[in-house]
Amino acid sequence: MAKVHEITVWARGVIMDKEGRDVINIFAEAAKMEGKHVQAFDNYEDLPDRVLVTVRKYVRLSDEEIEHKYVYGNDQPEVVVVIEATIVKGIDVLLGMKKGGTLIINTNRSIDSMLKFIPNANLLATIATVDADGITGVRTIDFSGSEGGVDTSGIGKGIAAPIVGAMAKVTGMIKKENLAKVVSDVSGMERGYKEVKIKKLG
Amino acid sequence: MAKxxxxxxxxxxAEGAKAAEVEVICSFPIRPYTAIMMELAKMVADGELNAEFIHGEGEHAQLSVVLGAAASGARAYTGSSGVGVTYAMEIYSPMAGGRYPAQMAIADRTLDPPGDFGSEHTDAMCTRDQGWLLGWADSPQEVYDNTLINYRVGEDHRVMLPQMVCQEGYFVSHIPDKVILGDQSQVKKFLPPYRPIGPLSTTKPVSHGPQIRPDQGAPMDAMRAAVFLDVPKVIEEATADFNRIFGRNYDPFVDQYKLADAEIAFFVMGAHANTCRKAVDRLRKQGVKAGMARLRWVRPWPTHQLANALGHVKAIGVVETSTSYGGAMRGGNLIHELRASLYDLDQRPLVTSFMAGLGGETIWPADFDYMAKVLTEMVKEKKTKRYVYWIGM
Structure with a gap:
């Protein structure tokens, strides 16, 4: 069985539900262009229609068909992306991660100040921060497209753009050029790629 | 061209309903099935589907609307989830008893309390004795296929029964996968137009559903039960035609995976089968002779087919995703009927149940490993130590 790379994205209900979904969809779309088998889906049981609740979104990438595609959740995320930084204060976002993982947080705070909130940072090989709100302006697009509605607003107009740029740089899993074909705000994505701060941990 | x-x-x-060219649709929102109606509403608005789209004021109304539509000769479609399914409870028996072959799509969901979005078979399983055809798909592909197969079986004049086409909420309803949509010429070849029997009509007035006397009750019930004796044959014909026309390979009743030489077997329903198959492969590599049987129809219950498929297995674990509080086996529903199906065999397999996936919990690959361990111990000790094991607690 080929290795399946699991990426879990944490966002908040309603206010950045679409941003979280954009991140997974953009990432999966770009990976698909590189011939990967991909999966991107929301966790609906998180009740994403409730304002500010923590919601999870999942991406899976693999060189071969994903065997556990009907398992509704990533139990061993290799990369965790936190779109709203205060989530780390209350939730063990690294749950299930094996040693050597990656954490990317959208914040303008320093990496060291964020590490204080990650009690199990020993699981991490890499931590990175990107100030997505600073790059695009506080721009979260709110759209309830979750139940079959059609999202014609395009993907990657808001803070999702710099976040996926940062993800490409930090993880090396996808090429920036392919992201550019998918996101609406290409310059925001480029800035995320360039401005992400990365720290390698022991 | 199929695509x-x-x-x-x-x-x-929604694509299945569109392919079936449904004529009346009645909606009411509840998660997670809502997206089916959103897709259909868009198809109607875009002119891709010529159907009357009615928004009901609740699930009871939804079912009443499609009952009326089917009675007047329209191919009708509705759906629901969770407590929406139970809110419509009153209409299920009249609809089956009146022999109205409308279809209801279910993306299942737990019942309250306390309100949970997760998938559970409990909602539609509550309706299993109301006279409907009932079964679960294991993938978006099978959802599409079952939509067509169910209309074909339900509208057959030997059957004339409403159908519940179920899929698991979220696991199937919201996880995208590959689906081959049939060409409309294939659909036409497989599914003839709906021909109602004695429909309501303004030019030729008839009465439907009149009051009966108590002494007419037993004959009527006997007739309703007898219909189900004919249904399996119709399902076999329809499945064979579907496989031939659409190039699929469905077993009409029981999807069997590596069962031929299996010593232990999982008995599952729905998309958990996808995880289960991989678990079976993994167990086989470790030298455990595991297999899987996946139920495609709860009604009609394939008694003999299950006895044939599972009779030789030493121990069976029923993966229950619904509850039967206080029931004979203290766990779920499926084990009751599976045990009954095996009762007349000379050599009966040992059967226990695993309460798993309740409240929408994922059944993880490791859970199947644990279940296999329990089943292997049962085989070794030649007895069923417990009727029910609760998984994931």
């Missing part, structure tokens, strides 16, 4: 697309189970159900 392959990536879509969720909800979209696949």
């Amino acid at each position: 392959e697309l990536i879509m969720t189970g909800c979209r696949a159900a």
Whole structure:
């Protein structure tokens, strides 16, 4: 069985539900262009229609068909992306991660100040921060497209753009050029790629 | 031309209804099935589907509307989830008893309390004794296929029964997968137009559903039960035709995976089968002779087919995703009927149940490893130590 790379994205209900979904969809779309088998889906049981609740979104990438595609959740995320930084204060976002993982947080705070909130940072090989709100302006697009509605607003107009740029740089899993074909705000994505701060941990 | 697309189970159900050219649709929102109606509403608005789209004021109304539509000769479609399914409870028996072959799509969901979005078979399983055809799909592809197969079986004049085409909420309804949509010429070849029997009509007035006397009750019930004796044959014919026309390979009743030489077997329903198959492969590599049987129809219950498929197995674990509080086996529903199906065999397999996936919990690959361990111990000790094991607690 080929290795399946699991990426879990944490966002908040309603206010950045679409941003979280954009991140997974953009990432999966770009990976698909590189011939990967991909999966991107929301966790609906998180009740994403409730304002500010923590919601999870999942991406899976693999060189071969994903065997556990009907398992509704990533139990061993290799990369965790936190779109709203205060989530780390209350939730063990690294749950299930094996040693050597990656954490990317959208914040303008320093990496060291964020590490204080990650009690199990020993699981991490890499931590990175990107100030997505600073790059695009506080721009979260709110759209309830979750139940079959059609999202014609395009993907990657808001803070999702710099976040996926940062993800490409930090993880090396996808090429920036392919992201550019998918996101609406290409310059925001480029800035995320360039401005992400990365720290390698022991 | 048939085409392959990536879509969720909800979209696949809507595509199935569209392919069946449903004429009356009645909606009411409840998660997670809602997306089916959103897709259909868009198809109607875009002129891709020529159907009357009615928004009901609740699930009871939804079912009443499609009952009336089917009675007047329209191919009708509705759906629901969770407590929506139970809110419509009153209409299920009249609809089956009146022999109205409308279809209801279910993306299942737990019942309250306390309100949970997760998938559970409990909602539609509550309706299993109301006289409907009932079964679960294991993928968006099978949702599409079952939508067509169910209309064909339900509208057959030997059957004339409403159908519940179920898929798991979220696991299937909201996870996109590959779906091959049939060409409309294939659909036409497989599914003839709906021909109602004695429909309501302004030019030729008839009465439907009149009051009966108590002494007419037993004959009527006997007739309703007898219909189900004919249904399996119709399902076999329809499945064979479907496989031939659409190039699929469905077993009409029981999807069997590595069962031929299996010593232990999982008995499952729905998309958990996908995880289960991989678990079976893994167990086989470790030298455990595991297999899987997946139920495609709860009604009609395939008694003999199950006895044939599972009779030789030493121990069976029923993966229950619904509850039967206080029931004979203290766990779920499926084990009761599976045990009954095996009762007349000379050599009966040992059967226990695993309460798993309740409240929408994922059944993880490791859970199947644990279940296999329990089953292997049962084989070794030649006895069923417990009727029920609760998983994931």
